[in-house]
Amino acid sequence: MIELTVNGIKRQVDVVPEMPLLWVLRDELGITSAKYGCGVAQCGACTVHIDGMAVRSCQSHIGEVAGKSVVTLEGLDNKDHHPVLQAWIEHQVPQCGYCQTGQIMQAISLLGLIPEPNDEQINQVMSGNLCRCGTYPRIRAAIHAAAKKKMAEK
Amino acid sequence: MGHMQTLSRRAFVVGSAAIAGGIAFGAYASAEAATSASDNPLAAGLGANSVTFNPWVEISPDKITLIAQHADIGQGVGSVQPIMIAEEMDLDPGQFEIRFAAPSPAYFNTGFADEFAPFVAADQSPAAEEARAKTLEWLRESGLQMTGGSSTIPDTYQKLRVAGAIARETLKAAAAKRSGVAVADLRTQSGHVILPNGSKIAYVALAAEASKIPPVLDAQPRDPSKWRMLGKPMMRLDVRSKVMGELKFGIDMKTEGMLYASVKLNPNKGQPLKSYDASKAQSMPGVRKILEIKNGVAVIATNSWYAMKAVDAIACEWAPSAYPAEQADHWKVLESSFKPEFLGKEWRKIGDIEAGLKTGKLVEAEYRAPYVGHQPLEPLNGIGLVTDKGMEIWVGHQSPRFVQWVAATAIGLKPEQITFHNQWTGGSFGHRLEYENVRVLAEIANQMKGTPIKLVFSREEDFLQDIPRQIAIARHRGSVDKSRIVAADLQLASTTPLKGLLERSGTPSKDPDGQLAAGLWNVYYDIPNFRATSYEAQGLSPSTTWRSVGASTSGFFTESFIDELIHAAGLDPMKARIAMCTVPHYRKVLETVAEMSDWKGPLGNGRGRGVAFVESFGTPTAEVVEVTATDRGIRIDKVWVAADVGKVVDPVNFESQVQGGVVWGLGHAINCELTYAKGAVQQTNYNHHEAMRIYQCPVIEVRGLENDPKVRGIGEPPVPPAAPALANAIFAATGKRIREMPFNKFIDFV
Numbered sequence: 001m002i003e004l005t006v007n008g009i010k011r012q013v014d015v016v017p018e019m020p021l022l023w024v025l026r027d028e029l030g031i032t033s034a035k036y037g038c039g040v041a042q043c044g045a046c047t048v049h050i051d052g053m054a055v056r057s058c059q060s061h062i063g064e065v066a067g068k069s070v071v072t073l074e075g076l077d078n079k080d081h082h083p084v085l086q087a088w089i090e091h092q093v094p095q096c097g098y099c100q101t102g103q104i105m106q107a108i109s110l111l112g113l114i115p116e117p118n119d120e121q122i123n124q125v126m127s128g129n130l131c132r133c134g135t136y137p138r139i140r141a142a143i144h145a146a147a148k149k150k151m152a153e154k
Numbered sequence: 155m156g157h158m159q160t161l162s163r164r165a166f167v168v169g170s171a172a173i174a175g176g177i178a179f180g181a182y183a184s185a186e187a188a189t190s191a192s193d194n195p196l197a198a199g200l201g202a203n204s205v206t207f208n209p210w211v212e213i214s215p216d217k218i219t220l221i222a223q224h225a226d227i228g229q230g231v232g233s234v235q236p237i238m239i240a241e242e243m244d245l246d247p248g249q250f251e252i253r254f255a256a257p258s259p260a261y262f263n264t265g266f267a268d269e270f271a272p273f274v275a276a277d278q279s280p281a282a283e284e285a286r287a288k289t290l291e292w293l294r295e296s297g298l299q300m301t302g303g304s305s306t307i308p309d310t311y312q313k314l315r316v317a318g319a320i321a322r323e324t325l326k327a328a329a330a331k332r333s334g335v336a337v338a339d340l341r342t343q344s345g346h347v348i349l350p351n352g353s354k355i356a357y358v359a360l361a362a363e364a365s366k367i368p369p370v371l372d373a374q375p376r377d378p379s380k381w382r383m384l385g386k387p388m389m390r391l392d393v394r395s396k397v398m399g400e401l402k403f404g405i406d407m408k409t410e411g412m413l414y415a416s417v418k419l420n421p422n423k424g425q426p427l428k429s430y431d432a433s434k435a436q437s438m439p440g441v442r443k444i445l446e447i448k449n450g451v452a453v454i455a456t457n458s459w460y461a462m463k464a465v466d467a468i469a470c471e472w473a474p475s476a477y478p479a480e481q482a483d484h485w486k487v488l489e490s491s492f493k494p495e496f497l498g499k500e501w502r503k504i505g506d507i508e509a510g511l512k513t514g515k516l517v518e519a520e521y522r523a524p525y526v527g528h529q530p531l532e533p534l535n536g537i538g539l540v541t542d543k544g545m546e547i548w549v550g551h552q553s554p555r556f557v558q559w560v561a562a563t564a565i566g567l568k569p570e571q572i573t574f575h576n577q578w579t580g581g582s583f584g585h586r587l588e589y590e591n592v593r594v595l596a597e598i599a600n601q602m603k604g605t606p607i608k609l610v611f612s613r614e615e616d617f618l619q620d621i622p623r624q625i626a627i628a629r630h631r632g633s634v635d636k637s638r639i640v641a642a643d644l645q646l647a648s649t650t651p652l653k654g655l656l657e658r659s660g661t662p663s664k665d666p667d668g669q670l671a672a673g674l675w676n677v678y679y680d681i682p683n684f685r686a687t688s689y690e691a692q693g694l695s696p697s698t699t700w701r702s703v704g705a706s707t708s709g710f711f712t713e714s715f716i717d718e719l720i721h722a723a724g725l726d727p728m729k730a731r732i733a734m735c736t737v738p739h740y741r742k743v744l745e746t747v748a749e750m751s752d753w754k755g756p757l758g759n760g761r762g763r764g765v766a767f768v769e770s771f772g773t774p775t776a777e778v779v780e781v782t783a784t785d786r787g788i789r790i791d792k793v794w795v796a797a798d799v800g801k802v803v804d805p806v807n808f809e810s811q812v813q814g815g816v817v818w819g820l821g822h823a824i825n826c827e828l829t830y831a832k833g834a835v836q837q838t839n840y841n842h843h844e845a846m847r848i849y850q851c852p853v854i855e856v857r858g859l860e861n862d863p864k865v866r867g868i869g870e871p872p873v874p875p876a877a878p879a880l881a882n883a884i885f886a887a888t889g890k891r892i893r894e895m896p897f898n899k900f901i902d903f904v
Contacts, residue, residue, distance in 0.1 A: 015440075016439050019457075019459055019460075023459035026406075032406040035403075035405075035531070036533065037531045037533075038839055038840050039462075039839075040613075040841070042839055042840040043840055073398070073399040079398070085397050085398065092389065092393050092810065093397070094390075094396040095228040095229070095581075095811075095814055096228025096530065096531070096532070096579065096580050097392065097397075098532045098580025122848070123848050130844075130845075130847060132529065132530055132531050132581050133228050133581060134815070134821075135810070135813075136817060136846070136847075136851035137813050137851065137853065138810065138813075139848065140848070
């Protein structure tokens with residue numbers, strides 16, 4: 001049994017330690033906001049936070065996550081009023097929406113590091129998150145809007 | 155299966171000679187057409203005290219359900235289609251549930267009538283309209299239920315608003331009967347019929363009574379000036395649940411007692427498995443069973459990852475490919491396909507092409523476009539359960555009735571024994587018109603009778619099995635004399651995406667592939683001598699429809715070549731196109747993009763602008779791309795787009811679709827190709843086939859025009875002009891003419 005904390009709740013899973021966190025979340029724990037897109041850290045659809053940092057859950061072996069605190073989009077604090085989620089809704093970013101949970105988790109991490117990123121900084125940090133529908137212009141706009149919202153709240 | 159035979163028997167493209175008179179054109183715009191489609195499939199599952207007025211509206215005592223006729227592949231079907239009904243019914247978001255359409259001929263796609271009839275879109279002569287009406291009747295008879303061809307709005311704009319109007323007026327009639335108040339004195343608001351004294355009756359409370367009176371079939375949709383939601387910026391109904399991570403895609407679905415499957419299939423597409431060694435896989439964690447299927451092996455395990463790992467450890471020997479094993483030989487086949495025996499069709503001929511080519515200065519150029527993958531971010535998947543009665547299948551797919559046929563054929567059932575549940579999808583771009591996952595899932599579930607099986611393709615497997623976009627070469631010749639284009643002879647050799655798809659759907663066609671005409675024959679410039687000819691290359695990789703289909707390659711070829719002719723004539727690319735454009739409201743599209751971009755000719759200082767104009771799926775679309783040649787390569791700075799769709803029904807999503815189409819068109823033109831080696835594609839993940847990431851994405855400014863007499867789609871039309879506008883911009887900035895995709899083989903990009 002491997003024990004970890006997901007969205008504040010202690011969970012136990014009986015899987016091999018090499019199993020990626022992504023598949024533990026999806027198939028063992030039924031938490032589906034982290035998406036399988038590529039399996040090799042090329043698309044970012046599986047992005048979650050481990051101890052506050054954005055990571056690709058397809059590359060995190062569950063054995064190494066043991067004892068750590070994992071937060072998926074479902075477990076974000078203040079979810080109904082989260083400035084990034086609100087900005088994503090107001091700017092109607094999603095088309096198919098499959099990559100967006102990963103984009104959002106990456107964007108939250110970005111704003112934690114750089115409160116008011118410019119386009120260049122957004123490009124740098126968000127380029128690991130692929131969107132096949134081409135929502136990039138709206139992602140940029142939503143990140144700027146969320147940054148403004150967060151600053152105003154402070 | 156009746157509709158399959160109908161499809162095969164009839165010519166897919168209706169020849170003009172076969173058109174008989176007497177068909178009133180525009181019939182599909184009538185209220186009758188919206189309701190006279192065969193039996194209403196909602197009637198069968200209707201509960202007590204419930205009512206359905208047509209295949210799109212169902213009201214029970216506790217809820218209202220609106221049917222999204224098409225598959226949602228990210229284009230917003232699950233929002234705009236129900237809202238078109240809700241607009242007429244005076245329902246607000248939140249007052250109804252949405253369900254995807256079940257397989258039924260009632261949901262035949264009227265939107266294909268224009269695309270399949272052998273007339274260019276701008277031709278709205280009586281003969282063209284008659285051919286379209288005839289094609290519509292064929293679509294009705296065949297019951298072709300398919301999402302594609304940018305038909306989300308064109309197919310449903312009229313029929314869903316009529317369906318909503320019928321529901322509204324019938325509910326009013328039921329309320330009139332109950333209350334004794336005349337219908338004329340009733341109105342509707344927010345899911346209620348309102349009586350003159352201000353009291354309200356909820357629609358759900360009228361369901362039982364409404365079921366006992368005849369529906370009001372002559373109800374008319376409202377004039378757009380009365381719209382509450384449509385035509386104005388509105389919130390897509392699926393945005394919140396997608397942002398909150400609550401929406402379940404097909405890959406997120408789960409059922410009781412389910413096991414997980416992953417597959418390894420012969421990468422020589424269409425060929426069987428010869429032998430395999432699963433000794434290593436057998437003892438791996440979580441493995442329950444190893445199955446042999448027609449073209450590969452499957453592992454059944456307790457989760458997807460165990461299944462993927464184990465299937466990866468199986469050594470397989472494959473039957474070799476029927477197409478050339480090496481990419482260079484694919485190109486050789488294309489090169490030798492410009493011969494009479496491979497003629498698809500001479501689509502259009504104006505003037506005297508040979509004499510025209512001998513006048514003035516001759517310009518010749520060859521262009522190439524490679525195989526490209528679809529690769530939506532949600533890989534192919536599905537859940538299947540086979541029992542003694544038949545098969546139930548949960549999968550996101552664009553052709554529900556063909557899914558039934560493919561699954562049934564794979565395991566010896568009848569199509570009506572397949573119960574299909576459509577799912578939200580993480581994109582498609584044409585991928586979910588094909589059937590790899592459906593066929594394989596049916597085979598696996600059939601061997602695992604009684605156990606629900608969830609199949610998920612690994613990304614690598616998805617790449618290997620992805621039937622690519624057509625590969626094509628164009629050999630164009632033209633001439634210019636005295637500052638004008640005298641002749642253009644456009645010749646194309648290509649694989650056949652639509653023919654291939656139809657064949658795999660069980661409805662083979664012997665007609666020339668109409669998608670090879672797209673972007674080739676629908677050229678709206680005043681060129682006195684013009685010819686457009688397609689050749690169909692034989693024996694190459696299967697290919698299929700990819701966002702914008704034929705126009706995705708021919709749009710690039712044609713609009714690059716027109717640019718070359720314009721430059722040879724010493725003209726300005728924008729002014730020349732505007733001056734040559736023969737359709738007044740198409741000219742307006744070009745004038746609009748010129749105004750938006752403030753086009754004033756060459757920019758200088760390593761900067762350049764290119765323009766391209768392509769009509770696809772009836773939507774004339776003009777784009778200007780601006781680039782800067784930096785010391786690190788070409789940087790795409792900005793794109794302006796103007797498109798005329800007759801009516802912009804959902805303005806926010808319209809802009810999203812255009813931006814997404816531009817990103818799709820540019821990204822693949824710059825970065826992507828699939829190449830074969832030893833019969834398999836060499837690109838197996840996004841690092842080999844990247845398209846556009848955010849750092850390359852330009853600012854994209856969009857304007858929708860509403861001058862076209864018909865309501866048109868926008869999912870695909872922004873794609874074809876993107877690549878040629880970029881190539882033309884690179885030429886303007888650097889003097890280098892790129893005639894082959896992907897462009898990054900010839901020039902660096904920032």
